[in-house]
Amino acid sequence: MITSARHAVAAAALACGLAVGGCVAPALDSGAFTHNAIEALGAASSEARTGALALQGKLGNRLTQPYVDTVVTASEKSLGPIQDSFGSVDAPSSSDDALRDEVTSLLAEAQDALTAARIAVRRHDEGAMRDSLVKLGALADRLTQKSDSLP
Amino acid sequence: MKKFFALALGILTAIGGFVDIGDLVTNGLVGSRFGMSLAWVVVVGIIGICVFAEMSGRVAAVSGRATFDLVRERLGPRMGLANLVASMAVTLLTYAAEIGGVALALQLATDVNPYLWMPVVGAAVWLVLWRVKFAVLENAFGLAGLALIVFAVALWKLGPDWSQLWQQAAHPSVPRDESHATYWYYAVALFGAALTPYEVFFFSSGGVEEKWTTKDLGTMRGNVFVGFPLGGMLSLAIAGTAAVVYFPRHVQVETLGQIGLPVGLALGQLGLAFALIGFFAATFGAACETGLSVGYSIAQYFGWQWGKYVRPLRAARFHTVVLLSTVVAVGLLLTTVDPIILTEYSVVFSAVALPLTYFPILVVANDRTYMGRHVNGRLANGLGSVYLVVIVAVAAAAIPLMLVTRAGQ
Numbered sequence: 023m024i025t026s027a028r029h030a031v032a033a034a035a036l037a038c039g040l041a042v043g044g045c046v047a048p049a050l051d052s053g054a055f056t057h058n059a060i061e062a063l064g065a066a067s068s069e070a071r072t073g074a075l076a077l078q079g080k081l082g083n084r085l086t087q088p089y090v091d092t093v094v095t096a097s098e099k100s101l102g103p104i105q106d107s108f109g110s111v112d113a114p115s116s117s118d119d120a121l122r123d124e125v126t127s128l129l130a131e132a133q134d135a136l137t138a139a140r141i142a143v144r145r146h147d148e149g150a151m152r153d154s155l156v157k158l159g160a161l162a163d164r165l166t167q168k169s170d171s172l173p
Numbered sequence: 174m175k176k177f178f179a180l181a182l183g184i185l186t187a188i189g190g191f192v193d194i195g196d197l198v199t200n201g202l203v204g205s206r207f208g209m210s211l212a213w214v215v216v217v218g219i220i221g222i223c224v225f226a227e228m229s230g231r232v233a234a235v236s237g238r239a240t241f242d243l244v245r246e247r248l249g250p251r252m253g254l255a256n257l258v259a260s261m262a263v264t265l266l267t268y269a270a271e272i273g274g275v276a277l278a279l280q281l282a283t284d285v286n287p288y289l290w291m292p293v294v295g296a297a298v299w300l301v302l303w304r305v306k307f308a309v310l311e312n313a314f315g316l317a318g319l320a321l322i323v324f325a326v327a328l329w330k331l332g333p334d335w336s337q338l339w340q341q342a343a344h345p346s347v348p349r350d351e352s353h354a355t356y357w358y359y360a361v362a363l364f365g366a367a368l369t370p371y372e373v374f375f376f377s378s379g380g381v382e383e384k385w386t387t388k389d390l391g392t393m394r395g396n397v398f399v400g401f402p403l404g405g406m407l408s409l410a411i412a413g414t415a416a417v418v419y420f421p422r423h424v425q426v427e428t429l430g431q432i433g434l435p436v437g438l439a440l441g442q443l444g445l446a447f448a449l450i451g452f453f454a455a456t457f458g459a460a461c462e463t464g465l466s467v468g469y470s471i472a473q474y475f476g477w478q479w480g481k482y483v484r485p486l487r488a489a490r491f492h493t494v495v496l497l498s499t500v501v502a503v504g505l506l507l508t509t510v511d512p513i514i515l516t517e518y519s520v521v522f523s524a525v526a527l528p529l530t531y532f533p534i535l536v537v538a539n540d541r542t543y544m545g546r547h548v549n550g551r552l553a554n555g556l557g558s559v560y561l562v563v564i565v566a567v568a569a570a571a572i573p574l575m576l577v578t579r580a581g582q
Contacts, residue, residue, distance in 0.1 A: 061582070064350075064425075065425070067423065068423065068424045068427075071422050071423075071424045072424055072431055072434075075418070075424075075434060075438065076430075076434060078438070079434065079437050079438050083441070084437050084438055084440075084441045084442060084445070085434070085437040085438075085442065085445060086442055086445060087284070088280075088282060088283055088284035089281050089282075089430065089433070089437065089445060091284050092280055092281050092284055092430050093428070093430035093431065093434060096427075096428045096430055100427065166423065
């Protein structure tokens, strides 16, 4: 009986370990920090392009209002954890501070652009949607370029 | 003529009912990150589910009992309990993911928060499971699920470079910005999504619900060998649309909205409406199947009266389990867990539980005591044995790959 209970505890510990193992991404050195930056830039670029595709569909009258609102809102919400995740890891050395500042700034810009897109969609403001479409497209390109430029 | 219509209806519902939230999410995600380079896993998975669904359907038709009704009797209570615990835990997780999927589909149609929809969906699923006849439930959602054919139409309308897609599928390689470990992690996830344990639970128990006999073996095989592969084509079409729209843009699919977006871009609002109907039908139908499967597995293990072919009062414990599992599934979702993340984990844990589900099927289908002259032939045994080796390898690799890749990140 005691053995069974131990097995149960071990299984629970394993499950917790797996769950935690899937979430934590510590930066041990500059290489790991740069890797985190590449992941954050890639994820932000993905959200910006998704938002742009949704706006393109809305402006072409190919997608419904609730659909576009849901997609753009989801992209905007997804950027929060990306910013938190990258921002919560300290740059391991002073030489990484510039990268940290640049990535943080780009992520903030992406967040603002998606917020503006979401507001434009909810207001049915076609002009603002067109502006957001251009902005998100350009921002996604910058995010990708920055990511590609990192070693 | 009646037999022909039964076969046609069975095949159509098998096609429409093949895709569930696991297939939707995993194929969309994999298409966006790996193009069509993991299409071979879908094909391997479809052959596997055909092999084992045919066996479990044959067991039900010949013995008049669901496969897992026989597992405890044939393999003993310990093996039966291991099978019950592993597959039921995964099925319950999948049940929650399906209910979450319905809520996400409704959110895309209405813009109402999915967490408000979840209790409503849970209540609706339970009501359907309690009141609606089995055949109506199976056929209605299976046929409505055919709306997902819109993904194949959208893929054609997007005008992809077919030779490039074929090249990706026929000569699979790991994309430049992905690791080998991540590639294999998603191979495991796709395999788990194609062979989700509840599918055979539901298929064999459904055979008993519909009172299959050996006369129905032809129809059953038609459903499996024609319907399932065609259903699998829908999975490939979903991956294909994501591969065309997202893969070149390095966009990673993380939401149900992203999965349907290419359909809207290709076909406009009418196409999008079909995609939403397909999402709803596929997830609601699968929610009913998983909900029933939880009830089936527990009731069959303990030898209780089960099924929808008797009045609810005569199968009170079975319906109580279904009700409680619905409450647990909705409760799990209301912790605000992301249904898509839940789905991603459920397909990987499905892969872990596969041996405990599929090994007993192979044993029972080989037992002349139950099967008589319908016992497994050489082909079924050969394929079953090969797949069992693959299944064990996949199950063993799933957790290490999950840890190494940080769940596919």
